[in-house]
Amino acid sequence: MAEIERESMEYDVVIVGAGPAGLSAAIRLKQLDADLDVVLLEKGSEVGAHILSGAVLDPCGLDALMPDWKEKGAPITVPxxxxxxxxxxxxxxxxxxxxxxxxxxxxxxxxxVSMGNVCRWMAEQAEALGVEIFPGMACSELVYGENGEVKGVVAGEFGKNPDGTPGPGYEPGMELHGKYVFLSEGVRGSLAKEVMAKYDLSKDHCPxxxxxxxxxxxxxxxxxxxxxxxxxxxxxxxxxxxxxxxxxxxxxxxxxxxxxxxxxxxxxxxxxxxxxxxxxxxxxxxxxxxxxxxxxxxxxxxxxxGGYQSMPKMVAPGVALLGCSVGMVNVPRIKGNHNAMLSGKAAAEAAVAALKEGRASDELADYETEVREGAIGKDLWKVRNVKPLWSKYGLGGSLGLGGLDMWTNTLGFSLFGTIKHGKSDAEITEPAAKHKPIGYPRPDGKLSFDRLTNVSYSFTNHEESQPAHLKLKDESVPVSVNLATYAGPSARYCPAGVYEFVEEEGKEPRFVINFQNCVHCKTCDIKDPAQNINWTVPQGGDGPNYPNM
Missing domain, CATH: 3.30.9.90 (D-Amino Acid Oxidase; Chain A, domain 2)
Incomplete structure (x- = not known):
C-alpha cells in the first residue's frame, strides 16, 4: 500500500485524552500563558462519554487548579x-x-460526583480559556521526529475496511504536531503503552x-x-x-x-x-x-x-505521561482523580517553563520530580505497601498489616520498607487444572443481569465495517494455549462479553471477537495469560456513551 499522505497542524502542546489529567493540563497551560496553542483530542463522542469512576472526589486537585470552582458552578454539590x-x-x-x-x-x-459530568464542566472552562477540544478524534498513531523524539499524533482516521485497507470513504486523518505531547489516555492507553516499550520506561520499576x-x-x-x-x-x-x-x-x-x-x-x-x-x-x-x-x-x-512502586518513568523526548497513564490511584482510599488533576497541573507548569527557555521536544524532568517528590508522591508513598501486603497475605493481612503500615508511614517510617510487586497480572494466572470451576447463579433480571443486557445500558456503539480494534498477535493462541491450558479465561474476564469460544459439532472450537460490545476497559490487554491481545483505538466517537458516570 502506498504511504499515506496527511496534512499537519502545529501546536505548542498536544494533549491526548480529555479526562481529569488532560483537562487539568490544558487549563493550567492557558492559565500560565494565554497565547499558547493547545489542542486536546478525545476519542469519545463527547467529553465525558468514556469517563467512568467511582467517584468520591478529594477536591485538593481542583482546589490547586481552580480555587474558585464552586463560584464557577462545578457539578460538585453532594458532600x-x-x-x-x-x-x-x-x-x-x-x-x-x-x-x-x-x-x-x-x-x-x-x-x-459524576466524573463524566465534572470533565464536561472542565472542558467548558478549558474552551473558555482558548483550548481547542476535538471530541470523536481517536489518536491511532504516534509521530516521531528525526531524532526519535515524539513529535505528535495521528488523529481522525476513518473509513478503513475490515481488513485494514482504505475503504471508499477513507479519511487519512491529520498529524497534529506539538513541541510537547501529553498522553492522558487513562489506564493502559495504547499510545502510552507504545512509549513505555520504545523508551523502556518501566525499567527498574515494578510491573x-x-x-x-x-x-x-x-x-x-x-x-x-x-x-x-x-x-x-x-x-x-x-x-x-x-x-x-x-x-x-x-x-x-x-x-x-x-x-x-x-x-x-x-x-x-x-x-x-x-x-x-x-x-x-x-x-x-x-x-x-x-x-x-x-x-x-x-x-x-x-x-x-500498583501505586508508587509501579509508576514508570513519566517522560521521554517530547512526551509526558499523565494521570492513569502512569498509575496514580491511592488504593486504600479508592481515589485517583485528585492525583490525575495534580499531574496535569505539574506537567503544564514544566512545559511552560521549558517553552519560556526556548526548549522543545526534550524530557520534562521537572514534571517527574514534582510528581515523585510533591503532593502526589507523598500521597502514594504512605500507602505503597497496602496492595502488595493484600496480594501476599490476603484480606486479613491488608486490614491488619496494611493498616499498621499506613499508621507508621504517617509518622515518617515503615516497618516493611518498600515491598515490591511480583509478577504481572497476566503472569500470575495459573492453569485451569490447578483450580476447581466456580458455579454462579443465573441472573434474575431484577437485581442481577446477563452481560449483554447490561452492556446495552452502557450505550456502546461501534461502526461494524471497521477493522476490529482488538488485535491478536497470533490467531492460534486463544484456542491452542488459552482454551487448552487456562479454560478460555477471556470468555469470563471481559465484563462486556466481547470474547467467546464457539463449538460446532465435528469442528475445532472457534474464537470469536465481538468487538462491537467493547466498553474500552482494557482488561483483555492486561489479563490475557499469553499477552496475545493488543487493545487499540477504534475510529473516533465509537465505544460507550456513559451518562452521569
Missing part, C-alpha cells in the same frame, strides 16, 4: 455526610469502626498492577435514599478467590452508584468477575437497598493499582 465500612459474610455484615484507621482514610471534605471496576447506576426508592452516604465493603462474595471490594455511593436525585472491584492478580482462571459483581447485589444488605429500584446505566474500566 460526604456518612462514611461506612463493612466486612461482608454470605448472610450478614460487620461494621468496621473508623477509629483504628489513619486520618488519610477519612472522607470528610470529599464529594460524591503495574490492575483491578477491574464495574459500576451500575440505580434509581432507588426515595425512602431508602440517603444523599451523601458512602459505603465500602470487603469480603463476600470474593473470599479467598480474589482481592477486591465494593462501594455504594448515594448521590442526588434518589440515585446510587453501585460498584465492584476485582483485583486482576487472581490465580484461578475460572473466576468470573462480572458474575461476582452480580452475586454481590444479592447480599441481604445490598438487595434490600436495591429492591424496587431500577438500574439505569452500566460500565466497566480497569484501574491502576
Amino acid at each position: 460526604v455526610r456518612e462514611d461506612k465500612f463493612y466486612l461482608l459474610g454470605e448472610g450478614g455484615k460487620v461494621s468496621i469502626p473508623h477509629w483504628p484507621m489513619p486520618g488519610l482514610m477519612s472522607n470528610e471534605g470529599n464529594y460524591i 503495574q498492577k490492575f483491578g477491574l471496576g464495574m459500576k451500575e447506576i440505580w434509581e432507588i426508592d426515595p425512602e431508602k435514599h440517603r444523599e451523601g452516604r458512602v459505603e465500602h465493603t470487603m469480603g463476600w462474595p470474593l473470599g479467598k478467590n480474589a482481592g477486591g471490594g465494593a462501594f455504594i455511593y448515594h448521590l442526588d436525585n434518589n440515585q446510587v452508584y453501585v460498584g465492584f472491584v476485582v483485583h486482576l492478580n487472581y490465580k484461578n482462571p475460572h473466576l468470573f468477575p462480572y458474575m461476582e459483581f452480580q452475586r454481590f447485589k444479592h447480599h441481604p444488605h445490598v438487595a434490600e437497598l436495591l429492591e424496587g429500584g431500577k438500574r439505569v446505566a452500566y460500565g466497566a474500566r480497569a484501574i491502576s493499582e
Whole structure:
C-alpha cells in the first residue's frame, strides 16, 4: 500500500485524552500563558462519554487548579455526610469502626460526583480559556521526529475496511504536531503503552498492577435514599478467590452508584468477575437497598493499582505521561482523580517553563520530580505497601498489616520498607487444572443481569465495517494455549462479553471477537495469560456513551 499522505497542524502542546489529567493540563497551560496553542483530542463522542469512576472526589486537585470552582458552578454539590465500612459474610455484615484507621482514610471534605459530568464542566472552562477540544478524534498513531523524539499524533482516521485497507470513504486523518505531547489516555492507553516499550520506561520499576471496576447506576426508592452516604465493603462474595471490594455511593436525585472491584492478580482462571459483581447485589444488605429500584446505566474500566512502586518513568523526548497513564490511584482510599488533576497541573507548569527557555521536544524532568517528590508522591508513598501486603497475605493481612503500615508511614517510617510487586497480572494466572470451576447463579433480571443486557445500558456503539480494534498477535493462541491450558479465561474476564469460544459439532472450537460490545476497559490487554491481545483505538466517537458516570 502506498504511504499515506496527511496534512499537519502545529501546536505548542498536544494533549491526548480529555479526562481529569488532560483537562487539568490544558487549563493550567492557558492559565500560565494565554497565547499558547493547545489542542486536546478525545476519542469519545463527547467529553465525558468514556469517563467512568467511582467517584468520591478529594477536591485538593481542583482546589490547586481552580480555587474558585464552586463560584464557577462545578457539578460538585453532594458532600460526604456518612462514611461506612463493612466486612461482608454470605448472610450478614460487620461494621468496621473508623477509629483504628489513619486520618488519610477519612472522607470528610470529599464529594460524591459524576466524573463524566465534572470533565464536561472542565472542558467548558478549558474552551473558555482558548483550548481547542476535538471530541470523536481517536489518536491511532504516534509521530516521531528525526531524532526519535515524539513529535505528535495521528488523529481522525476513518473509513478503513475490515481488513485494514482504505475503504471508499477513507479519511487519512491529520498529524497534529506539538513541541510537547501529553498522553492522558487513562489506564493502559495504547499510545502510552507504545512509549513505555520504545523508551523502556518501566525499567527498574515494578510491573503495574490492575483491578477491574464495574459500576451500575440505580434509581432507588426515595425512602431508602440517603444523599451523601458512602459505603465500602470487603469480603463476600470474593473470599479467598480474589482481592477486591465494593462501594455504594448515594448521590442526588434518589440515585446510587453501585460498584465492584476485582483485583486482576487472581490465580484461578475460572473466576468470573462480572458474575461476582452480580452475586454481590444479592447480599441481604445490598438487595434490600436495591429492591424496587431500577438500574439505569452500566460500565466497566480497569484501574491502576500498583501505586508508587509501579509508576514508570513519566517522560521521554517530547512526551509526558499523565494521570492513569502512569498509575496514580491511592488504593486504600479508592481515589485517583485528585492525583490525575495534580499531574496535569505539574506537567503544564514544566512545559511552560521549558517553552519560556526556548526548549522543545526534550524530557520534562521537572514534571517527574514534582510528581515523585510533591503532593502526589507523598500521597502514594504512605500507602505503597497496602496492595502488595493484600496480594501476599490476603484480606486479613491488608486490614491488619496494611493498616499498621499506613499508621507508621504517617509518622515518617515503615516497618516493611518498600515491598515490591511480583509478577504481572497476566503472569500470575495459573492453569485451569490447578483450580476447581466456580458455579454462579443465573441472573434474575431484577437485581442481577446477563452481560449483554447490561452492556446495552452502557450505550456502546461501534461502526461494524471497521477493522476490529482488538488485535491478536497470533490467531492460534486463544484456542491452542488459552482454551487448552487456562479454560478460555477471556470468555469470563471481559465484563462486556466481547470474547467467546464457539463449538460446532465435528469442528475445532472457534474464537470469536465481538468487538462491537467493547466498553474500552482494557482488561483483555492486561489479563490475557499469553499477552496475545493488543487493545487499540477504534475510529473516533465509537465505544460507550456513559451518562452521569
